Amino acid sequence: MPGHASQTTSSFAALARLLRYARGYRRQIIAAATCSIINKLFDIAPEILIGVAIDVVVNQEQSFVAGLGFETAREQITILAVLTFFIWAGESLFEYMFQILWRNLAQRLQSDLRQDAYEHAQRLDMSFFEARSSGQLVATMNDDVNQLERFLDGGANAMIQVLVTVVAVGAVFFVLSPLIALLAFTPIPLIIWGAFYFQRKAGPLYADVREKVGDLSSRLANNLGGIATIKSFTAEQREAARLKESSEAYVEANRRAIRISSAFIPVIRMAILAGFLATFTVGGMMALEGTLNVGAYGVLVFLTQRLLWPLTGLAEVIDLFERAMASTRRILDLLAEPVYVHDEAGQPLAGPVKGEVRFEKVSFHYPASGAGIRDIDLQVPAGHTLALVGATGSGKSTLIKLLLRFYDPSHGRILIDTQPIQSVSLKSLREAIGLVSQDVYLFEGSIRENLAYGKPDATDEEIVEAAKTAEAWSFIEALPEGLETPVGERGIRLSGGQRQRLSLARALLKDPPILVLDEATSAVDNETEAAIQRSLKRIGHNRTVIMIAHRLSTIVDADTIAVVDAGQVVEAGTHQQLLDQQGAYHAQWRVQTGQA
Numbered sequence: 011m012p013g014h015a016s017q018t019t020s021s022f023a024a025l026a027r028l029l030r031y032a033r034g035y036r037r038q039i040i041a042a043a044t045c046s047i048i049n050k051l052f053d054i055a056p057e058i059l060i061g062v063a064i065d066v067v068v069n070q071e072q073s074f075v076a077g078l079g080f081e082t083a084r085e086q087i088t089i090l091a092v093l094t095f096f097i098w099a100g101e102s103l104f105e106y107m108f109q110i111l112w113r114n115l116a117q118r119l120q121s122d123l124r125q126d127a128y129e130h131a132q133r134l135d136m137s138f139f140e141a142r143s144s145g146q147l148v149a150t151m152n153d154d155v156n157q158l159e160r161f162l163d164g165g166a167n168a169m170i171q172v173l174v175t176v177v178a179v180g181a182v183f184f185v186l187s188p189l190i191a192l193l194a195f196t197p198i199p200l201i202i203w204g205a206f207y208f209q210r211k212a213g214p215l216y217a218d219v220r221e222k223v224g225d226l227s228s229r230l231a232n233n234l235g236g237i238a239t240i241k242s243f244t245a246e247q248r249e250a251a252r253l254k255e256s257s258e259a260y261v262e263a264n265r266r267a268i269r270i271s272s273a274f275i276p277v278i279r280m281a282i283l284a285g286f287l288a289t290f291t292v293g294g295m296m297a298l299e300g301t302l303n304v305g306a307y308g309v310l311v312f313l314t315q316r317l318l319w320p321l322t323g324l325a326e327v328i329d330l331f332e333r334a335m336a337s338t339r340r341i342l343d344l345l346a347e348p349v350y351v352h353d354e355a356g357q358p359l360a361g362p363v364k365g366e367v368r369f370e371k372v373s374f375h376y377p378a379s380g381a382g383i384r385d386i387d388l389q390v391p392a393g394h395t396l397a398l399v400g401a402t403g404s405g406k407s408t409l410i411k412l413l414l415r416f417y418d419p420s421h422g423r424i425l426i427d428t429q430p431i432q433s434v435s436l437k438s439l440r441e442a443i444g445l446v447s448q449d450v451y452l453f454e455g456s457i458r459e460n461l462a463y464g465k466p467d468a469t470d471e472e473i474v475e476a477a478k479t480a481e482a483w484s485f486i487e488a489l490p491e492g493l494e495t496p497v498g499e500r501g502i503r504l505s506g507g508q509r510q511r512l513s514l515a516r517a518l519l520k521d522p523p524i525l526v527l528d529e530a531t532s533a534v535d536n537e538t539e540a541a542i543q544r545s546l547k548r549i550g551h552n553r554t555v556i557m558i559a560h561r562l563s564t565i566v567d568a569d570t571i572a573v574v575d576a577g578q579v580v581e582a583g584t585h586q587q588l589l590d591q592q593g594a595y596h597a598q599w600r601v602q603t604g605q606a
Contacts, residue, residue, distance in 0.1 A: 020335075020339070021331070021332060021335040024335040024336075024338045024339045024342070025335060025338070027338070027339075027342050028158075028338050028342070031123075031342065031345075032119060035115060035118070035119060038111060038114070038115045038118075039115065041111055042108055042111035042112045042115055042166075042167075043170055045104045045107040045108035045111055046104075046108045046112075046167045046170045046171055046174070047170060047171075047174050048100070048104045049101055049104035049105050049107075049108055049171070050170075050171040050174040050175060050178070051174065051178060052097050052098075052100045052101035052104060053101050053171075054175065054178055054179060054313065055097045055101075056094065056097060056098070057312035057313050059090055059093065059094055059097070108167055112162060112163060112164075112166060112167050113162075113163055115162060116158075116159045116160075116162035116163045117159070119158070119159075119162060120155045120156065120158060120159040120162075123155050123158070123341055124151050124152070124155045126345060127150065127151050127155070127341055127344050127345055128151055130344065130345050130347070130349075131147065131151075131344065131347075133349050133353070134347055134349060135349065135350050135351050135416065135417060136411065136416040136417065137350075137376070137377070137417065138347060141378070143224075143228040143231075143232070144228070144231055145224060145225075145226075145227040145228025145229065145230065145231040145232065146224040146225075146227065146228055147344075148227055148231065149220075149223050149224040149226075149227040149228075150224070150340050150341060150344055151341075151344075153223050153227070153337075154220060154223075154337035154338075154340050154341050155337070155341060157220075157333050157334055157336075157337035158334045158337050158338055158341070160330065160333075160334070161330045161331060161333070161334030162334075164330065165327050165330035165331055165334065168327045168330075169327050169331070172327070176198065179313050180195065182313060183195070183310065183313065186302075186310060187293070187296070187302060187310065189292070189296075190288075190289055190292060190293050190296075190302075190310055193285070193288035193289060193292055194285050194286075194288060194289050194310075194314050195285070196284070196285060196288065197281035197282060197284050197285040198285075200281045201278050201281050201282075204277055204278060204281070208270055208273070208328060211270045212267055212270045212328065212332045215263065215266050215267035215270060216267050216332040216333050216335075216336040217336045217339070218263045218266075218267075219260070219263045219264055219267055219333070219336070220333075220336045220337055220340055221263075222256070222259050222260040222263045223260060224340075225256050225259065225260075226253075226256045226257060226259075226260050229252065229253055229256045230253070233249050233253065235500070267332075285314060286314050289310055289311060289314040290311060290314070293310050293311065350418065351415055351416070351417065351418050351436075353435060353436040353437075357434065357435070358434055358435050358437070358438030359426060359427065359429060359434050359438045359439060359442055360427065360429060362523075363426065363427060363442045363523040363524075364392035364393075364427050364523065365390075365392040365393065365426070365427070365442075365523035365524045365553065365554030366389075366390065366391055366392040366425075366426065366427050366428070366554070367388075367389070367390040367396075367413065367424070367425070367426055367524065367554060367556070368388070368389045368390070368424070368425045368428075369386045369387060369388040369389075369409065369412075369422070369424055370387060370422050370423050370424070370425065371385050371386070371387060371421060371422035371423075372385075372386040372387075372409075372412065372419045372421070372422035372423070372424060373385055373386070373419060373420050373421040373422055374408060374412060374417060374418075374419045374420050374421075375420065381403060381405075381577070382405060382408055382577055383405040383408050383409065383574075383577040383578070384577050384578060385422075385578065386405075386409065386422070386577075386578070386579055387579070388409075388572060388579065388582075390554055390556065390570070391554075391569075392427075392523075392554055393552050393553065393554060394554060394555075394569040394570065395554075395555040395556075395557065395567070395568045395569050395570070396554075396555070396556045396557070396568065396569070396570045396571075396572065397557045397558075397559060397565035397568035397570070397571045397572070398556070398557065398558045398559075398572050398574055399558075399559060399560070399562065399565065399571060399572070399573055399574070399595065399598070400573055400574035400575050401575065404574045404575050404576060404577065405574050405576075405577040405578075406558045406574050407528060407558060408577075409574075410445075410526055410528055410556070410558065412424060413431070413443065413526070413556070414439075414440060414443060414445065414526075415431060415432070415436060415439060415440075418432065426439070426442065426524070441520075441522070442522055442523055442524055443522050443524045443525075443526055444464070444517030444518065444520050444521075444522035444524070444525045444526065445517060445526045445528065446510075446513050446514050446517050446525070446526070446527050446528065447513070447528040447529070448528055448529040450501065450506075450509040450510055450512070450513040451500060451501075452497045452500060452501030452504070452509055452512065452513075453497075454496075454497070454498065454499045454500075455496065455497065456491075456493065456494045456495060456496055456497070457486060457489075457492075457493050457494070457495050457497060457512065458473060458493040458494060460497060460501075460512060460516060461473050461476065461477065461493075461512060461515055461516050461519055462519065463516055464516060464517070464519060464520035465519050465520055465521075468519055470493075472519060473493065473519060476515045476516075476518045476519035477512075477515045479515070479518050479548060479549060480511050480512075480514040480515035480518055481511060481544060482508070482511035482512055482514070482515045485508055485511075497509075497512075518549060522553075523553060523554060524553070524554045524555075524556070525549065525553055525554070525555045525556070526555075526556045526557075527555065527556070527557045527558065527559075528558045529558050529559060529560060543564060547567070561602070562595075562598060562599050562602050563602070565585070566585045567585075568584075568585070569584070570582060570583070570584070571583065571584065571585060571588055571595065573588070573593070573594050573595050575594060580593070580594060581593050581594055581595055
């Protein structure tokens with residue numbers, strides 16, 4: 011069973027990784043584990059006291075307690091009652107303490123894990139997000155973290171207490187009767203073997219369960235995000251069937267895991283029965299023959315169940331453990347994802363940023379598709395407008411992603427005001443660039459919160475001025491709630507043109523020296539396009555503007571137009587210069603103006 015063995019190793023390796031991550035919580039872990047141990051020692055003490063009480067009743071002045079200086083049976087019973095009270099009180103106290111400690115640890119650790127996973131994900135490159143679904147990431151940061159929390163809430167304590175029970179009860183057994191101890195412990199190797207056998211069987215199954223959870227979350231997120239498309243294509247039944255398929259796959263994965271884990275308890279029950287019968291019969295015979303004290307026999311009978319019965323809980327503990335370790339692997343694997351675009355600890359962009367941008371022999375290719383750009387040379391003087399045109403997939407948006415350092419070029423370099431962007435902090439770089447993309451993302455909240463996203467401390471006057479410049483203020487003030495109007499998830503309560511104008515206003519409020527428009531007018535109506543064009547004429551002064559556009563009519567006033575084809579700049583010049591060349595730009599212009 012090499013696969014099963016590796017799964018076992020993988021689960022304990024995940025536990026070791028978790029403990030390394032949680033090394034800052036060592037004091038809390040030690041305190042919680044100590045309270046669990048003391049609680050269990052108090053928990054098994056009453057069974058010992060019952061046996062001692064039986065010894066007092068049967069032997070009275072010759073009992074074990076009499077040898078401690080308590081001569082009469084009444085004194086002995088009284089001292090046992092007092093001791094019982096303190097033992098039960100101690101058990102209750104330490105149960106309260108371990109519950110508080112473990113649960114608080116679970117809450118703290120799950121919160122920190124989720125926060126660390128989210129913050130690390132924010133540092134990862136865009137390629138990571140392009141290769142994974144958001145549903146899978148949400149499932150990792152939410153459901154997987156919660157699965158670990160459930161294990162820490164109860165499973166960790168249960169594992170410790172089972173171990174303490176075996177050690178402590180075993181010690182008592184060997185003191186009272188080594189023979190009966192051997193008989194009582196005979197089933198334990200079978201129980202332990204069964205536990206690891208089922209753990210090996212269940213491990214890969216629970217890993218599959220976690221994958222199915224991610225798939226289901228991804229399906230739900232995609233469908234809810236695309237509900238308008240689903241409705242427009244009357245695909246409700248088809249999508250419901252696809253969701254049911256994902257849900258049934260999750261149910262089936264759980265069913266396979268449950269079938270394995272549920273078989274554990276019946277098998278272990280029979281092993282426990284063998285151990286109990288051995289103690290019950292052999293111990294009873296020894297008591298009848300006088301070779302075993304009656305009180306000791308009572309202790310052994312009670313402790314046999316106390317020893318063996320908790321081992322049935324191994325099934326539930328292992329179930330929790332496997333689920334938690336499958337989740338832990340996914341969380342820690344996310345935390346271990348490498349960051350390729352590193353934020354240099356160097357100086358920020360030297361201010362004031364003028365906005366000159368240069369691409370020097372820049373090449374880059376996407377690992378998955380091989381598409382990209384090669385040997386791009388472009389220069390945009392400060393305060394000038396550069397327009398990038400070309401077919402879809404030609405490499406225009408790649409240039410913008412490289413400028414924002416969503417990726418780093420494989421060759422060449424990009425400079426802003428003569429400073430290579432890889433030598434400055436990401437914060438200062440991205441603060442100098444305002445991005446307005448075709449796919450506008452508005453966060454759930456008010457219009458005010460979305461406009462001030464890049465400048466949270468903006469005054470009302472600044473917000474209104476930016477909205478007016480982007481020609482968004484007219485529709486904002488017409489709304490009943492004005493700036494406080496909720497936009498809905500992803501801005502669903504607003505029209506496409508309204509969202510685009512808010513996106514432009516949001517970038518303007520940031521007041522960046524470099525403004526990037528990535529097909530910002532491609533999905534809006536003529537009126538909105540005209541409004542945005544009027545805005546651009548006002549805001550383009552003393553600001554570097556880089557535009558990507560399919561509609562050539564929107565870029566005729568650009569200082570430089572660069573035609574990108576198959577990852578290379580094939581033409582560059584003003585609108586009139588490119589028309590005079592009668593090349594690719596001229597051909598595209600004729601098509602769009604109806605001359606071809």
